Amino acid sequence: MKKVSLLFILFLILGKVNGANDEQLVKRVILDAYVNGIQNKGSLEDIEKGFHPSFELIGIGKDGYTVWENHIYTWKERVRQYKEENPGDVQEPVTCEFKFVDITGDACIAKIKLFKDGKQIFTDYLSLYKFKNGWRIVSKISYRH
Secondary structure (H helix, E strand, O other): OHHHHHHHHHHHHHHHHHHHHHHHHHHHHHHHHHHHHHHOOOOHHHHHHHEEEEEEEEEEOOOOOOEEEEEHHHHHHHHHHHHHHOOOOOOOOOEEEEEEEEEEOOEEEEEEEEEEOOEEEEEEEEEEEEEOOEEEEEEEEEEEO
């Protein structure tokens, strides 16, 4: 009976450690690929590592009714062009505050706030899946402040 109890406790501890590890991995993907990659015009390699090729940004139109979408290849191309046209450009970086990261199995939703020059610019809701090669951002909706 002691062995069963000890194994059960060990299983619970390992499960919590794994969950905490996944949360840190998700945060790292968001910071590297989205915040530093997309928002701060960083590494195209980090963007590719952190976003699934099928990623879609979904937004609501100015009419408050229509929905538009943007794909990762479009975003990545904008970053590439910006870096090409503005070599060495240094701007005030966008920073991120994590409000929550909720993981169930291989699915995750994260709510983050983005700030620039001390002002909140977006509240983002990012969806991620855990693939064989790690966590990847698959979609985003947001609110512009």
